[in-house]
Amino acid sequence: xxxxxxxxxxxxxxxxxxxxxxxxxxxxxxxxxxxxxxxxxxxxxxxxxxxxxxxxxxxxxxxxxxxxxxxxxxxxxxxxxxxxxxxxxxxxxxxxxxxxx
Numbered sequence: 001x002x003x004x005x006x007x008x009x010x011x012x013x014x015x016x017x018x019x020x021x022x023x024x025x026x027x028x029x030x031x032x033x034x035x036x037x038x039x040x041x042x043x044x045x046x047x048x049x050x051x052x053x054x055x056x057x058x059x060x061x062x063x064x065x066x067x068x069x070x071x072x073x074x075x076x077x078x079x080x081x082x083x084x085x086x087x088x089x090x091x092x093x094x095x096x097x098x099x100x101x
Contacts, residue, residue: 005051006034012058013037016044 003011010020013032018040021031038048047057 003051003055005054008051008054008058009034009037009041009048012041012046012048012054012061015058015061016041016046 013020018037019032021029023029041048046061047053
């Protein structure tokens, strides 16, 4: 069974740090409305027109996060031992050089 529009909207709002409720400076409690969540998410570039569209937006976001994790993992797996061997110093005679100046 697929999630309702409100459930998808709540999940998207949570992922983007939109609080479900808040208290104003006078101590009044407010529930974040569906319209406010939609407006904020839309301003952040998330399509929220309908449940299927929002479901696709969440799937795209998950794909982007996976891609970022893969790029991060690949970067961390790169052997950088040769990079640590490089030291860059400014020579008194001019341009930056590798090794001793």
